[in-house]
Amino acid sequence: MTDPSPPPEPTAPSAAEAAPAPPVSPGEVLLEVTDLRTTFSSPRGPVRAVRGVSLTLRRGRTLGVVGESGSGKSVLSRSIMGLVPSNATRTGSVRFAGTEILNADAKVMRSYWGDQMAMVFQDPMTALNPVLRVEQQITESLHEHIDLTKKQARDTAMQLLESVGIPEPARRLRMYPHELSGGMRQRIMIAIALACGPRLLFADEPTTALDVTVQAQILDLLQTMQQDRQMAMILVTHDLGVVAGRAHDIAVMYAGRIVEQAPAASLFAHMRHPYTEALLRSIPKLEMSKHTRLDAIGGRPPDLVNIPEGCAFAPRCPHAQDRCLTEDPQLVPDPADPDHLYACHFPVHGVLAAATPVTVGAASGADAGASS
Amino acid sequence: MAGTGTAHLRDASEALLRVEDLVVEFRSGRKQKVHAVTEVNLDVLPGETLGLVGESGCGKSTTGKAIMQLPPPTSGRVVFDGTDLTQLSGNDLRQVRTQVQMIFQDPISSLNPRRKVEEIIAEGLDIWKVGTKEERAAKVDEMLLTVGMDPEVAKGRRPFQFSGGQCQRISIARAVITEPKLIVCDEPVSALDVSVQAQILNLLEDMKAQYGLTMIFIAHDLAVVKNISDRVAVMYLGRLCEVGDPDVLYAQPAHPYTAALLSAIPVPDPTVRPDTRQTLGGEIPSPLAPPSGCRFRTRCPRADQVCKDQVPEMTEVAPHQYVACHHPIAPGESVASVELAGARA
Numbered sequence: 001m002t003d004p005s006p007p008p009e010p011t012a013p014s015a016a017e018a019a020p021a022p023p024v025s026p027g028e029v030l031l032e033v034t035d036l037r038t039t040f041s042s043p044r045g046p047v048r049a050v051r052g053v054s055l056t057l058r059r060g061r062t063l064g065v066v067g068e069s070g071s072g073k074s075v076l077s078r079s080i081m082g083l084v085p086s087n088a089t090r091t092g093s094v095r096f097a098g099t100e101i102l103n104a105d106a107k108v109m110r111s112y113w114g115d116q117m118a119m120v121f122q123d124p125m126t127a128l129n130p131v132l133r134v135e136q137q138i139t140e141s142l143h144e145h146i147d148l149t150k151k152q153a154r155d156t157a158m159q160l161l162e163s164v165g166i167p168e169p170a171r172r173l174r175m176y177p178h179e180l181s182g183g184m185r186q187r188i189m190i191a192i193a194l195a196c197g198p199r200l201l202f203a204d205e206p207t208t209a210l211d212v213t214v215q216a217q218i219l220d221l222l223q224t225m226q227q228d229r230q231m232a233m234i235l236v237t238h239d240l241g242v243v244a245g246r247a248h249d250i251a252v253m254y255a256g257r258i259v260e261q262a263p264a265a266s267l268f269a270h271m272r273h274p275y276t277e278a279l280l281r282s283i284p285k286l287e288m289s290k291h292t293r294l295d296a297i298g299g300r301p302p303d304l305v306n307i308p309e310g311c312a313f314a315p316r317c318p319h320a321q322d323r324c325l326t327e328d329p330q331l332v333p334d335p336a337d338p339d340h341l342y343a344c345h346f347p348v349h350g351v352l353a354a355a356t357p358v359t360v361g362a363a364s365g366a367d368a369g370a371s372s
Numbered sequence: 373m374a375g376t377g378t379a380h381l382r383d384a385s386e387a388l389l390r391v392e393d394l395v396v397e398f399r400s401g402r403k404q405k406v407h408a409v410t411e412v413n414l415d416v417l418p419g420e421t422l423g424l425v426g427e428s429g430c431g432k433s434t435t436g437k438a439i440m441q442l443p444p445p446t447s448g449r450v451v452f453d454g455t456d457l458t459q460l461s462g463n464d465l466r467q468v469r470t471q472v473q474m475i476f477q478d479p480i481s482s483l484n485p486r487r488k489v490e491e492i493i494a495e496g497l498d499i500w501k502v503g504t505k506e507e508r509a510a511k512v513d514e515m516l517l518t519v520g521m522d523p524e525v526a527k528g529r530r531p532f533q534f535s536g537g538q539c540q541r542i543s544i545a546r547a548v549i550t551e552p553k554l555i556v557c558d559e560p561v562s563a564l565d566v567s568v569q570a571q572i573l574n575l576l577e578d579m580k581a582q583y584g585l586t587m588i589f590i591a592h593d594l595a596v597v598k599n600i601s602d603r604v605a606v607m608y609l610g611r612l613c614e615v616g617d618p619d620v621l622y623a624q625p626a627h628p629y630t631a632a633l634l635s636a637i638p639v640p641d642p643t644v645r646p647d648t649r650q651t652l653g654g655e656i657p658s659p660l661a662p663p664s665g666c667r668f669r670t671r672c673p674r675a676d677q678v679c680k681d682q683v684p685e686m687t688e689v690a691p692h693q694y695v696a697c698h699h700p701i702a703p704g705e706s707v708a709s710v711e712l713a714g715a716r717a
Contacts, residue, residue, distance in 0.1 A: 068565040068566075068567055068568075069536075069565050181655055182428070183655060184655075211427040211428050211592055212427075212592065212593070212594070212633060212636040212637055212638075213427060213632065213633065213636045213652040214427075214655070215636065215638070216636040216638070216652075217652075217653075219638075238565055238566060239566065239638065240566075240640040241637070241638035241639055241640040242638045244638065244639060244640045244641055244642045245638070245639070245641075245642055264642040265642050265643070267642075268640070268641060268642050268643075278567070279566065279567060280640055282566050282567045282569070282570035283566050283570075283595070283640060284569075284570070284573065284593075284595040284596050284598070284599040285595060285640075286594065286595050286598060286622055286634070286637060286639075288595075288598070288599065289619055290598055290599065290600075290601060290602065290617075290618045290619055291577065291599070291600070292599060293574060293577070294570035294573055294574055294599065295570065296567065296568075296570035296571040296573075296574055297567040297570070297571075298571075300535060300537075300568075
């Protein structure tokens with residue numbers, strides 16, 4: 001868990017001492033990540049999963065992190081949280097409420113996990129312990145961080161289950177994960193993550209394993225919880241549709257880097273990076289008529305052991321020129337909009353994002369949006 | 373929903389596949405039965421793609437497997453090219469299976485990890501001893517090229533050396549090599565990234581055109597199904613709700629469940645506030661004891677006594693659109709008025 005490199009500053013006070021992180025009022029910066037790099041050692045050589053990511057997250061905001069498998073989006077959230085295997089090396093800086101936590105030892109991180117930051121995992125079946133009752137799994141972190149009697153912990157667990165929309169909470173507490181549906185299990189996962197009132201919530205593909213109708217319920221629930229508790233949330237997904245209406249800001253990742261980052265509205269209205277545009281174009285949309293040929297992105301994401309020189313997306317990019325193959329573009333603000341960052345030598349002026357809102361019932365058959 | 377009836381079926385002589393009164397039940401514990409598929413009627417014309425959609429547990433995959441006789445259904449008829457597959461067994465059934473192939477959801481676990489790609493793809497031909505060994509090898513190369521892989525590189529490798537998208541290409545090659553008439557695709561793209569999903573969907577369309585295939589495409593993603601299908605059938609808890617041309621059905625869903633499914637799809641546009649759309653509350657009831665009458669009534673905002681007492685019959689509400697509902701959404705009626713029960717937690 002801990003990083004082998006020496007800590008840059010005296011390690012933070014141990015878990016036993018009082019609250020490690022000072023309060024942060026809504027709207028203030030809660031998380032500051034600077035040039036975070038995560039490398040895994042492997043027999044084939046170092047796997048550079050995260051290659052210099054910087055981001056800032058304020059309380060009460062949701063950041064959507066979008067990318068294909070292997071883009072480093074999950075490793076990023078695990079690296080911030082300190083949940084990386086022992087063959088991983090992390091460098092850079094992760095400041096949580098002003099405290100550097102990147103090289104904090106496991107004992108200190110324990111006081112953060114659950115209490116200050118928590119994660120909702122992708123697959124609720126494997127993330128829950130199959131041999132423990134729901135009650136035990138929810139109260140585990142309560143007992144770890146807050147001094148509660150068994151009765152108090154049980155009551156808190158009941159309230160939590162109610163707040164995540166589980167009917168008959170008393171009965172559910174007695175159940176094992178296999179007795180619950182996928183949607184229910186994900187609600188339990190959310191209840192566990194929220195148990196100690198964390199200030200930062202990571203949701204790592206929370207709805208990928210669920211049906212669309214349940215997906216909408218779970219995303220609504222996460223949004224409500226985030227607003228009620230003024231949490232900061234990082235929503236990791238491969239589906240631009242999932243983050244579109246729910247994240248304040250969106251970061252698009254490719255080969256371990258953020259290639260475009262902007263407030264959601266501005267990203268969709270004026271996307272600048274060809275990868276973001278290609279990603280959105282490849283999604284089949286409801287307003288397309290049947291048998292519309294999809295704009296697939298050719299090729300595959302690069303091997304993270306041998307990342308090509310220059311722009312990592314260049315081999316798949318329709319706009320790539322010679323410069324892209326040699327010179328790595330930096331993430332810079334758009335001159336017209338300082339909040340909109342992109343890393344591309346030849347940015348696009350994507351306006352195709354104006355996908356017609358799906359108003360079910362209205363004749364949405366007319367093809368809008370992606371006119372190639 | 374969740375209806376019965378055959379109004380949506382076309383002339384039996386035209387259909388390549390006709391499924392009549394398909395029932396699949398599994399025994400579960402003492403005297404309990406899982407009603408996985410109940411009285412489903414479907415037909416597919418030659419060259420057509422039928423999309424089968426619904427939530428998990430709606431019986432869409434079970435329907436696909438019952439068509440393949442994996443296992444044979446509890447009752448009902450599966451008429452393929454004039455033969456009732458449920459009446460066949462042993463060698464006759466094996467013979468027919470070269471004509472009906474399947475592509476599975478998980479591309480990696482549906483390929484034998486210990487065998488080379490060329491063996492996996494050639495297996496169907498090897499079993500039937502089609503042509504000489506050299507001819508079969510040539511056919512494998514040709515197939516790999518068609519699905520967009522380099523035969524020289526891919527042939528000798530094993531499935532774990534490929535990504536999910538490439539494994540799905542191998543599965544497609546394996547299914548098409550015996551020159552089947554019908555392919556049942558069971559969620560072939562749901563395990564893939566959007567960018568790879570687009571590649572595979574385009575490939576399936578190409579293969580269909582090149583080999584004149586007929587397809588049943590099972591998926592839970594309505595946008596994907598619309599993209600690839602000529603006709604869409606929506607299922608809920610083992611019964612059909614609505615069948616129709618996707619352009620018609622998506623523009624004007626007549627069944628409240630279809631409308632709810634459509635509104636639950638996340639739209640890649642931040643100006644569409646997700647919280648202003650209605651979402652479907654509750655969960656799918658247990659197939660051990662499905663609700664009487666219309667099976668959707670427990671989650672339906674329009675449900676009343678009739679829905680409880682009578683199973684709705686398929687009726688034509690518009691050209692190429694058939695719905696099994698006692699209170700279908702009328703054309704022009706805004707679905708916004710359908711306040712789905714439990715939507716506000």
